Amino acid sequence: MRILLQFPEGLKQEALKHAKELEAEGNEVIISASPTYGACDLAIDEAKHVGAEKLVHFGHAEFHHVDFNVEYVPYTIDASLEVLPSSLEQLKGMESICLLTTIQHVHQLEQVKRFYEEHGKRVVLNRPNGFAKVNGQILGCDDGNVMVIDRSVDAFVYFGGGIFHPLGALLQTTKPFLIADPFQNRTWRMDEMRETYRKRSRGKILASVNARNFGIMVSTKNGQYNMALAKILKKRIEAEGLNAAVLVSNTLDFDSLNNMLEFDAFVNTACPRIAIDDIERLRKPLLSANELMEALKIISELKMPAAKS
Numbered sequence: 001m002r003i004l005l006q007f008p009e010g011l012k013q014e015a016l017k018h019a020k021e022l023e024a025e026g027n028e029v030i031i032s033a034s035p036t037y038g039a040c041d042l043a044i045d046e047a048k049h050v051g052a053e054k055l056v057h058f059g060h061a062e063f064h065h066v067d068f069n070v071e072y073v074p075y076t077i078d079a080s081l082e083v084l085p086s087s088l089e090q091l092k093g094m095e096s097i098c099l100l101t102t103i104q105h106v107h108q109l110e111q112v113k114r115f116y117e118e119h120g121k122r123v124v125l126n127r128p129n130g131f132a133k134v135n136g137q138i139l140g141c142d143d144g145n146v147m148v149i150d151r152s153v154d155a156f157v158y159f160g161g162g163i164f165h166p167l168g169a170l171l172q173t174t175k176p177f178l179i180a181d182p183f184q185n186r187t188w189r190m191d192e193m194r195e196t197y198r199k200r201s202r203g204k205i206l207a208s209v210n211a212r213n214f215g216i217m218v219s220t221k222n223g224q225y226n227m228a229l230a231k232i233l234k235k236r237i238e239a240e241g242l243n244a245a246v247l248v249s250n251t252l253d254f255d256s257l258n259n260m261l262e263f264d265a266f267v268n269t270a271c272p273r274i275a276i277d278d279i280e281r282l283r284k285p286l287l288s289a290n291e292l293m294e295a296l297k298i299i300s301e302l303k304m305p306a307a308k309s
């Protein structure tokens with residue numbers, strides 16, 4: 001069978017090893033060298049182009065159904081639980097917690113849960129609500145039910161490394177938010193970052209209210225493509241007497257977008273994290289759909305004649 005292998009950046013170093021294993025089983029193997037951001041970004045077009053009958057996608061669990069033969073090989077890590085005791089001091093006085101992690105550690109969550117229960121905590125696991133498939137799992141673009149759970153727990157604890165995955169959940173919640181990082185063996189409070197991101201969002205909205213021309217970004221990645229939303233946003237912008245155009249690409253290239261000097265602001269319909277994490281890569285404001293709606297509301301209000309006192 002001809003197979004195309006696809007790896008996220010962190011696993012590309014193992015590509016040849018896996019290719020050799022599959023070749024030894026009698027397959028013809030080709031490796032995708034394109035950047036890969038998640039299971040939202042399946043190399044199906046490449047697979048079809050090279051005549052592959054199957055795509056093997058490493059590192060992520062299934063994101064959504066696609067009409068192609070895809071095998072997912074999620075990557076799991078058995079991280080040390082030694083970090084957990086250091087979180088107890090910071091959780092003093094908090095009786096109930098919600099646990100979150102990524103697909104890499106989700107198999108460890110029962111152990112983590114037991115640890116906190118043995119130390120007197122009531123523990124709930126985040127419930128999948130969208131693209132995530134397993135209790136406790138979050139993605140950078142899928143925070144599960146954290147908004148609902150926020151009302152019934154005293155704190156959130158994310159078990160894992162880095163801030164990419166928990167940042168989305170952080171911005172949907174109001175309670176203390178701890179990172180128990182087994183790689184750095186330390187626990188720290190992430191909730192201090194909430195205000196910074198809220199101010200950044202407000203700043204982008206205000207910087208867009210004088211924009212005349214909006215570029216609406218659409219990605220052709222199979223799990224990110226949202227032309228329907230782009231068309232709705234275009235109509236909403238034009239209803240305010242402003243100009244909008246839909247800009248399409250596979251991987252959004254910020255140098256190319258910066259060359260589009262006619263646009264005063266950009267609106268993201270692709271991976272929702274782009275309008276949070278990548279805003280400094282564009283010279284113009286880069287809004288989410290919700291931020292655009294807030295900007296349009298302000299624009300509309302500014303056009304109204306002032307009420308007489």
Ligand code: SF4
Pocket residue numbers: 037038039040041139140141142223224270271272273
């Ligand atoms: S966060 Fe973005 S890159 Fe990651 S799975 Fe979601 S859409 Fe894809």
